[in-house]
Amino acid sequence: MGMDELLDLAEKFRSWDLLKPRDKDFFESSCYEDVQQDINAIQSHQEITKTMMNMTRIHPFLTGMAHLEKVLTTVRFQHTAKVMAYVWGPVRFLLKTTNPTERAFDNVLDIYQQLGYKLPLLYQYMRLFTGLPESEGCLVYIYQDVLTFHRLAYKLFSLREKLWQRLSRVTWKALSPDLDQGYEPMRVESGLDVTQDWDGAKMEFNRYRNDMNGRRDKFEEEERNRKEDQKRSVMTWISASKKTQSLHKKFQDTRICRNTGRWLFRRYSEVTDWMKEEQPSESAIWLHGSKGFASLLIDELKELCTEKKKYAIPRESKTYYFYCQEEDPEHRTYLGILKGILHQMVDADEDLLPLCVEKAASSGGTNLAEAETAQNIIEAFFEYNSRQYIIIDGLDECDAFEMRQVATFFIGQVTKSDNEIKQGRLRILFMSRPMPELDKDKFMPEDDACVELKSTDNADDIRAYVKNRIPDFSVPRATSSGFNLSEGDREQIESIICRRSEDMFLYAHLAIEYLLQQPTKEKLLEKIKDGMLPKELSQIYEKLLGAVKTELLQLAEGETHWQMAKLLLSWLVCAKRPLKWHEMQSILSYDPVNQRIDFDNKMLRQKVKKYLGSLVHILDGDHIRIIHSTARRYIIQNEHINEQAVQCELATLCLRYLSLSCFSKGYDEDERRDKAKLGWFSFQDYACSQWHSHIGTMITACRDLFYNRHHRQEYEGKFGFALQCFIDTHRANITTEPHPELEQTPSELARFSGLSFYENLCFLWNHIYTHQKGTYDVRNTVGIAQLDEALRDNRIALEENFTPSSEAWLNDTIQDYYGPNLFKCKRTLCKFFYLGYNKKKDRDIHDSRHDRPYSCPVNCNLAPIGFSSKKDKDRHVRTYHPDQSEGPSVFEALSRRIDSSRFTCKICDKSFTRKINLKGHERSHFGERPHVRKDDQPESPINSFTYIHYKQTDASPNAPIYLDCTQKQIVRLSLLESCLPEFRGWIQQIWTFQYGIKLLIVYVTFFKNTTGQLCC
Incomplete structure (x- = not known):
């Protein structure tokens, strides 16, 4: 390890892609004298504004770096100025950037102080560096560690000021392991023993180098493991749908033709500009018409930021996407979309992982359950990354309320990014059918940002798709040649499918699947004749x-x-x-x-x-x-x-299942455990949460089934028997008092009056209706007290006695019967009632969040577990359910009373609102110091303030009295100290409290009048 490595490290820092050009020039032109001038300027400003801080904390670091520069100069290293510029430049940058923010500035000074304490005074070891070339490795390690800190700090503080202020605390905390590792080599280097035994020194340095390499490797592995654990934990907390990747892969697989959909880029310049232009005319666009092109856009964007496409868009560009699915609860809600996008953000960029970790820890639960929390984190990602693309496909498959929330949030973020940061930094693309309701309400992009696709656009794609699927008819089946089609047969299949498909890829796909299922060539050829293939x-x-x-x-x-x-x-x-x-x-x-x-x-x-x-x-x-x-x-x-028959069968199934003996009172616990092992409780999650819904559907939609002469006898008997068994089993817990709103039988229910089970149905429906009209907490239960108890006991038997890998019967496992998650929420309206967790601790944390006292008055996907305060609930209702809001107060808010400053200092006329503050102030005039900082951590609140005060304004009570790096002030204070030692404590106290200039003049004048000499 030689001195050339210093230059390599500097060059890597210089060519770092996150280093902004203006900062690069600033760094390259910096030197030690510039740092001193900046510090003097900062201290002068702090002195004027009475915000002095203990900047002596940076002195050991500057001294250590000055020693490094002196050593490099002495050994005639040719690139000393260039190498050291990446020490002095970042120091200047960090001090200037954080100076306006007290906490950040204090943190930077603290880090420099810790680094400085570990730095050896290298010039004292000059004989070692000149006599033993191997010792140059120490200089390289020290320089590398300083650059590592500067790289980490620059990455944070080069962000927009509002963003780094928001991230600084959690990021600084997350940097602690990296900084601790940085101190270690310095600590080792500062303890090196310099002797004239060069052979022994060589062995020592070799041991030191091997030791350091081992330490670094171990640290890096531990850090990787720690961050991977954190990332897994955050991903689990986000709990996004796990089907997004599967859906994307499915849509990719349907694009079996290489050029499928590329007409989108050729015919619609709005899409191409949105993807490639540095500042597109529209950062948010809406494609409506045919769906299904999202996977093409996603793959194209990911390829555009590669060398293959010559970095047509910045290589650091990020692409996030989501596929809405009408049939899937996790893919049709606003919160589900936010979680899906956030999951990809965390997976693609770990820089904001500390923020996510903090949000997860402070959320009070094992899963992300509030849209506002997701929005907050997503906004940070939007501000942090330099180019981001969001694609949401099939927005029309969500309910109108959910669509409005999605459009409002993402369009709002694009507008904010365009206006406050840079046009085109954040780009959003929606794909859906035309949605007049959103278009009319101005939720979606307008005019040029709204791109209507033509029905004939994908005709060539459909033809290419069909042509590529034709060989499937020759895949060996019972015979080696498949259907053994002639060229004419193939052309006929292609022609009729393309003609019937019009603009629907789905039709082409289904038609081919249908034809492939024909048993013989004869049947196949019959189907492709005009009029035989479905239209x-x-x-x-x-x-x-x-x-x-x-x-x-x-x-x-x-x-x-x-x-x-x-x-x-x-x-x-x-x-x-x-x-x-x-x-x-x-x-x-x-x-x-x-x-x-x-x-x-x-x-x-x-x-x-x-x-x-x-x-x-x-x-x-x-x-x-x-x-x-x-x-x-x-x-x-x-x-x-027959939909009515299926609905009736499901209702019957739920009633019969919930009449099992294991759901009755006094069930034997040993038998319960045996039944749990054999899978008897696998259906209870669905039956307990949906039985009343199926009864309701049967009443509203299945009346005709019971008056059909072909079905009446079968279904009337089955359902009537199931209803009777259910009532007999749970009669003690069924409400007998009629609900006031059911005094007159509803017309839907009256239609069953001619059936044998009518009275039982009315009796049970009264109970269901009463339950559904109850409070949110009541509706969040099974609705039958005994079923709630049985559900709890059955789950306990399963949780306490088995794991997913436990043997159920022979080679079957518990997971085969129950799935991988055995620990589930007890609230029936919560999705974790059936999804569950694989750890008891996670389930218990989740349950504790349900105990929040304030719930949304609407059965809302955005707040499934309620709020901890009424203020949060009211804000949620005003934002998402304005029709439910009580509106603003009709009373004018009282203005806050501001007390006048009643306690005035008799010496300097400074006034205070509290007497205790005046008392502390007066002590400063006379040098009284009743609260002196101890070496250990202070215990009392006053001692704690004393500790913070010395940390910011003086290194310790006995430290030298200079608060500026200028020699002039040091000389002045030293002279006054030597002339009048008894005033030392007074002078320290004067400078400690931020009005020192005035009082220093008073003391100097007093000293002059007393001794007849002018010391300052």
């Missing part, structure tokens, strides 16, 4: 489901497989929330006739794709989704699935 999406969904039926019926026991497929699909489209695979397995394993659950024998051992084929997507985390949001509407209207 509408509804028809093609119908045909796809029919093809699934045909394929399953050809298997052994085909009818059984087909009935299974219908069950699975009907549950997916009719369930009140997305079902996970293990929940669907629990329904299959439940035998309502014998009232038992048998996972081992009844659960499906094949993947769901076998039964539902191309109609579903399998996502990570046990999630199953229908192929497209349009599919649900078409599937429930087709001839194979």
Whole structure:
């Protein structure tokens, strides 16, 4: 390790991409004398403004660096000035930048003081550096550590002032491990023993170098592990949907043609300008028309900031995205979108990780549950990064209220960034169908920023897609040549699909999937004849489901497989929330006739794709989704699935399941534990939270089912029996007092008056209605006291006796029956009621947040767990639910009374509002110091203030009395001290309290009159 490494380190600092050109020039022109002049200027200003701080703290560091410069000059290092410029320049920058902010300035001085105390006075070891070349490594290590600190500090304080003030505390705290590591080599170097035994010294330096390298490697590994742990913790706290990456991969896979969608860049300059221009005319644009191009834009942006595209956009550019999904609660809310964006931000940039860690720690919960907290962190990322792109696809799949919140926040942030920072620094792109409601209310970008895509734009893409899928018909099946099509057959397939698709990629995809499911070439060719291939999406969904039926019926026991497929699909489209695979397995394993659950024998051992084929997507985390949001509407209207029948069956299933003996009072605990192991409680999360919703749907939407002569007998008997069992099991907890609003039977309920179970239905509906009209806390329960108790006991048995990896039966595990998260929230309206946690501690922390006393009056996705204060709740209601707000007070606010300063000093006429402050002030006139700082940490509040006071204004009570680096003032004070030693304490006290100039004149005048000499 030689002196040339110093120059390499300086060059790396100089070429650092975060170093701004103006700061680079400033650093290169800096020297030690410039630092001294800056310090003098700062102290003079502090003296005038009476804000003096103990700047002597920086003196040891400056001395140590001056020694380093002197050593480099003495050994005739040619690049001394250039190397040291990156020491003196950053010092000047940090002092000037932080000087206006007392806390930041104090922190910088503290760090320099700590660095300075560890720096050896290198020039004292000059003989060592001239006699032993290996010792130059010490200089390199010291210089490297100083530059490391300056790099970290510059990265923070080169930000906009408002941002670094916001980040400085948490960032400074996070830098502590790096700075502590920086002190270590200095501490070792300052303890080196210089002797004339050069051989021994060489061995010592080799040992020292190896030791330092080992320390650095160990530290770097520990730091990596620490930051990875922090990042994982923050990601868990954000708790964003885990399906975003899967969705992006799915959309990427559908772009099997290399040039798919590239017409977007050729035909619409607004999009190209938004991506590439340094300052685009519009930083927020809205594409409406066909959806599905988000993955193309995302991939293009990521490629544009690479060397392959010659850095068409800055290489540090960040791209974040989100896919809205109508069928997925995590992908259709404002909070869900914020969490999805924030998750990607933290994953892509760890610089603001300390801020996220602090927000997570101060949130009081294990998950991010408030939109305002997410907004706050996202705003910091927006201000921190130099170029960011946000793409939100399918915004129209969210409810109107959620859409407005998304548009308001992101458009507001773009406007703020354009006006306050730089045009084009933050860019947002929405993709959706036309949304007149948002357009009319001026929530979305207007005029040139609104780009309407034409229905014919993607015709070439569809043709290219179909052409690339044609070879799938030749993939070996029962025969080696697939369908063995001629060139004419292929062209005919391509032509008819492209003609029928119009502008719908989805149609082309589904049509190909439908044709691929044909059993023979003859059937395939029949389908492609004019009029045979479905023209509408509804028809093609119908045909796809029919093809699934045909394929399953050809298997052994085909009818059984087909009935299974219908069950699975009907549950997916009719369930009140997305079902996970293990929940669907629990329904299959439940035998309502014998009232038992048998996972081992009844659960499906094949993947769901076998039964539902191309109609579903399998996502990570046990999630199953229908192929497209349009599919649900078409599937429930087709001839194979009767929606009313499925809704009635789900309501019946919930009632029968909740009538199991394990939900009754006095159930044996040993038997409960055995049942838990066998999966009996796998369906309880859904049944306990949704049973009343299914009863409500059955009343409002299933009346015709019971008056249909083909179905009445079957469903009336099943539902009536389930209703009777449920009431018999839980009668003691069902409300008998009629609700005032139900004195007259609702018309929807009266339509069931001719059925055998009518009285029981009225009896139970009265209870459900009363429960749903209760307070938020009441609605957040199962609604039946005994069911709440049983749910709690069942969960305790599961939590205390098993882990996900525990054996359930033979090779099946508890995770197979219950999923990976066993610790769940007890509030039925919370999504963690069914999602849960994998650790008890996380669940308990989450539960504690539900105990907040103030809840949103609306069932709101933005505040699912309430507020800790009424002020926070009122602010939330005013912002997000103005119609629910009580409005501003009609009374005029009282002005705050300002007390006059009643206590006046008799010596200098300074006045105070409190007597204790006057008393402390008067002591300063006479040098009384009752609160002297001890070496250990002060205990009393007054001692604590004394400690802070000495830290900022004097290194210690006995330190030399100079507060400026100018020799002139040092001489003056030293002369006065030598002439009148008994006034030393007085002079210190005068300078300590910030009106020293006036009183110093008084004391000097007094001294002159007393001795007849003028000392200053």
